[in-house]
Amino acid sequence: MRISFQEELDTLQSTLLEEGQLVLRALRGAINALEQRDPELADEVIAFDDEVDRQYFAIQEGIQSLLARQTPVAVDLRLVLAMLHTNLHLERTADYCVTIAKLTKLVYDISPDPKLVEAFEEMASRGEEMIRVALDSFAKRDLAVAETLVDLDESIDLANRRVVQHILALGSNPALREWGLRMIIVSRCLERIGDHAVDIGEQTAYLVTGEFREFTDASHPGSPAS
Amino acid sequence: MTGVTPIEVAQAREPRAAHPNREVVFQVRDLAALYGTSPAVRGVTFDIYRNMVTAIIGPSGCGKSTFIRCLNRMNDLVPGARVEGEILHHGQNLYGDGIDPVQVRRWIGMVFQRPNPFPKSIYDNVAWGLKVHGLKDDLDGRVERALQSAALWDEVKDRLRGNALGLSGGQQQRLCIARAIAVEPEVILMDEPASALDPIATTRIEDLMHELKNQYTIVIVTHNMQQAARVADMTAFFSLEVDPDGQRTGVLIEYDETPKIFTQPSDKRTEDYVTGRFG
């Protein structure tokens, strides 16, 4: 029943998950550009954002059209709203990748602190994993998997704080100081990407339970997730 | 770490074109339909496209039914009914000199608001039209295919000789659809086809329209604009205009792709109607 409606929902979902794949590629590209100090790769990452934006607008329009024409209710409505938010989070994530790439272009000629680069690689990997887990939990409607994102995010937050400490102790070399300043922003971007992955997980929870809630509340740190 | 298994990831997904096949089936040009001297609709001009569902919406009394009945000259049956302007079907004016209305209805079929199966068996209901038009080869096969296309075959295949009037309302309406498509028309007109049916039967008819449009061109009149939003590719909004003498006539206000009509209509009157602020 309502075949065309179901087809539309399925198409929107697959477009969303494709967008997720594109975002993962952008993230991997941005980190590789940073590690390899490759400004051309960075430019590619920046240009690639147009593709993500295309998906973003397509999904926006698709959701608008679907809401207007099919008047979804219950689980269908929650799915559409969850997709709307997830779409936004993915687009913001892609923007952060662009920011990382732009910063790479600014400081590629400065010799980096290898320990920090290693830390970034770890944070980025963690971020990639979180995006994958979030999208997977969304596709499978798996609440338990979504909730694991909180712990994964913990480690990125800790790594972020360590990076900041390390950068503050870098010393007075001006070039290195400039590099350090930029890298704080990179670290922040990666930390925010982790947060967006958690937000996508929260959308999965909303989809499954119908409740609006955050896994953790930033203004009440340490309070339990459930 | 679990890999993502998305529902469908095509690496190179071609964008879905809005309406790739825009072949014109009807060209309505300045059409007016009158009963006696007072026009029920006037000044109607737009094109209807092949293999699409085109919905006609609007408040009651705005001439929707009158208009759709002009498309297959069913309006001729009303004494005193007259038509001005043109309806070109593949370039030929349906109201031109020498055009036989019976021939018109051969290619442009109609399904009505209240299901009206003949008081015959289910088989005979579908077969009657076939016999009239001499499509007697493989009669059984044609009847079965028509009932399949109308999503009714499974429910009636064991009682084809039973009385059609013993079916439920939704089944009767699908039988009427089967009857209409058995003679292989080009166009199927539907005048509020689901308004006499319960919601489940309605959804079935809507799903059917989605299937049928691959083979036929469908024009439907509906007073339920959500239905138009769900099923139609193109939507035409009719409303009433009151002229200085107080005479009310139906006119076409806006005609566009359905998503546009329901997300950002060009005319304020359309917006007032679809948002339910008037109508």
Place this chain on the structure above:
Amino acid sequence: MPTATSRLYAVGGDRRLRRRKLVNRLMEIAAMTSALLAVAILAIVVISVLQHGIGALSLDFFTRSPQPFGVAGGGLANAFVGSLMLVAVATAMALPVGVGVAIFVTEFASRRVAGPIRLALDVLNGLPSIVLGIFLFTLVVAAHGQSGLAASTALAIVMLPLVARSTQEVLLLAPASLREAGLALGAARWRTIIGIILPTSLGGILTGTTLAVARAAGETAPLLFTSSLLASNDISANPRHPLFSVPLAIFELSESPEPADHAKAWAASFVLISFILVTSLAARAALGRSRRKLGRVG
């Protein structure tokens, strides 16, 4: 508005209420009495006919021709056969024309034309059958002599309005949506009428025909002018010659001096009444069935 002191529904002792109830009761009794009276009249007629005629009912009555005057025995076989033939030929003439008229009036005629035609049919219905008899006498019998055909023609004219009226009623019963459905399939008007409307109307047409047959079987006046001078008492079914008939038999036998003939007349009357009773029941059953078939639409 009811207040604390007044009540909405008066109980028991209200004078106006009692009088209303009494009047109701009286009206009920009066209506019932009328109904009983009507039924009683029919019962009296049937019972007295049966009483007088039962003696003459026998197998011979139905299978043998009348004996010459003064000879005992014999039956009315020639009358039964003759009536059968006369009515059959009359039906064959009246049915197609009656149905045709009805189709024309309901499907093709404009309101201006349909009105006068309906009026004509009503007048024809009320025309005294003796007038039809004289008419056919002058037109046919005077020049060519009596015949069963002339009699059947007169009976057909009697039957025509009945068939036409019943057919018309049942054609109007067929909903316009059926006609629309047929036309929307690209079928021509006549195709729709013959293929869809007529088949659904068969019950009503049968009813009308049955009623017309019942009426025609009992008509006497036209027969006097067109089919009363018989050559012999043999059983004949040749419409080119005058045929004996049951109403004529009743008429002639009742004038006979022979008491046995009177009994035969009563018996024939009883057969006629039975025939009308059976056909009326059959007609009602047929109409009920066709109403049910059409009534389940939608």
